Structure formats: structure tokens, C-alpha cells
Amino acid sequence: MSSRNGETTPGQTPRATSRRRSAEAVPAASGGGDIDVSLALLWGMGEQATRGRKPTITLDAIVTSAVEIADAEGLEAVSMRRLASELGVGTMSLYRHVPGKSELLDLMIDHVNTLPTEPSPRRGLDWRKHLEECAHGSYRNYVSHAWLLQVDQSRPLLGPQALAGLELFLSGLEGLALSGQQKMMVIMSIDALVTGLARQEVQSTRAEQRTGVSDEEFWTAQSPVLERAMSTGAYPVLARLPMDAFAATWEDTFELCLTALLDGLERRLALHVS
Incomplete structure (x- = not known):
């Protein structure tokens, strides 16, 4: 000491x-x-x-x-x-x-560093449902403890809770046609998705709290300039987007990204089996 x-x-x-x-x-x-x-x-x-x-x-x-x-x-x-x-x-x-x-x-x-203890293959959840539950639990944890996103965890110290969380994640991949390295890559990919979107949600919330300007007010202030920009024809793809293109919630975005990631993993596993 x-x-x-x-x-x-x-x-x-x-x-x-x-x-x-x-x-x-x-x-x-x-x-x-x-x-x-x-x-x-x-x-x-x-x-x-x-x-x-x-x-x-x-x-x-x-x-x-x-x-x-x-x-x-x-x-x-x-x-x-x-x-x-x-x-x-x-x-x-x-x-x-x-x-x-x-x-x-x-x-x-x-x-x-806690994850829900319920999801487990031994309780009737398949690997995909298991990973979905773990990912959602991790996402909620980061949003609830936003300061975690300020911490560099590129070289984490592994305590009891951290190891228990890793054990829980890995238990859902037991029996799959994945090497040890591939299992860790799957977990790292999910963690990257979780932390990336959680950081954006937290930063958006903090921006509103810090400035006192809501998201709606922020974008409304930009509308006149953006409308003129779209009318020039220089941004045709953007101009064709519907009005609700940016109205998705953070939860909707997370669900789509997680589904796409797991779809890709499921396809890879199916090809390996066939």
C-alpha cells in the first residue's frame, strides 16, 4: 500500500x-x-x-x-x-x-458488472434466446450506470462478478460448432454493439440535460437550412427518405442490430452443419 x-x-x-x-x-x-x-x-x-x-x-x-x-x-x-x-x-x-x-x-x-441470472440453456433457452437476454441485460446495465462508458476497459481486471458474467455468456454457446476463439469473438462483437449504442443513447440524453434543448427543438432549429439543402438536388438519397426515417427509438435500433448479428451467426452455424 x-x-x-x-x-x-x-x-x-x-x-x-x-x-x-x-x-x-x-x-x-x-x-x-x-x-x-x-x-x-x-x-x-x-x-x-x-x-x-x-x-x-x-x-x-x-x-x-x-x-x-x-x-x-x-x-x-x-x-x-x-x-x-x-x-x-x-x-x-x-x-x-x-x-x-x-x-x-x-x-x-x-x-x-451484473447480468440476469435467469437465462440459461438448462432452463429451456436455446443459444440465440440466451444471447439475446444477456445482451439486453448488458445494455440496460450500461444505460443504468452511464459512468461505465467513461471507463477504459480495454484491459479489464477480472473480479468475481466479471467472471460470472463471462461464464453466463459462454454457457449459452456450449455445444455449438465454434472454437474457443470464435466464442470469445462472438461475445466481443455483442459487447461492441451494446457499448456503442448505449454510449449514443447516454450522450443524447446528456446533451438534452446539459443544454436544456430537446431533440425536437434541436432538429427543428436546423429544418430551414436542411430543407434548402435538400431542394438543391445535391442529396437525392437523403431527400427521398420518409419523414419518420429518424424516429426509431434506441431500443428499436438495438433490437435490429442485435437481430442482424445473431442472424449472421445462425447462418454461419447452419453452413457449418450442412
């Missing part, structure tokens, strides 16, 4: 300190702090016994409060000082459980 001034404390290697310093430039990243410490905390090996009075808070309470703040106000609102205020304790009390915000972020990610 590192000291508050960044110096190495007993039990911490220079390598761990170096990782912490290099991660400070990109705080919103999975594994951006001390990886060893984060893994120990994720897997229940990091909450050490303390001397003196019994702690008035738990690691779970800290993480839960941090998630609630991030859900309500965004990731930038989460700080050790803010958490201490919310929990009614001194800031230094938090450091008895977690060394800093980077490690706390790893715990927050795993805390919300």
Missing part, C-alpha cells in the same frame, strides 16, 4: 509504485491503480484486520456509496472526501479499506 505522498511504504514494490504513477494520467481505466491491491480487494483478500476500535464502515459500504454517487452525478463526482462525507466518517478512515480512487474504480466496475 502506498502512502499519501506517493512514497513506497513497507510491503509495496517499486514496480507497484511505478504502475500507480503512470496510471495517474488516465484515472478512468480498469486496472489503472495498483493491480495487485485491486485484485486482492476484488477477491476478498485485501480487507485487513485493523487495530484499535472496530471500523465503523465496510468496504462494501464504500463501494456501494461510490456507485450511487457516480450513478447520480457522474464519475467525476466520486472522491474520497465526498465519500467520507456521505458515509459520515473521516477521509483517512476510507484508506484503511481502499488505497485510492483508482482501486476503488475497479471495485465499482465489478460491483455493477
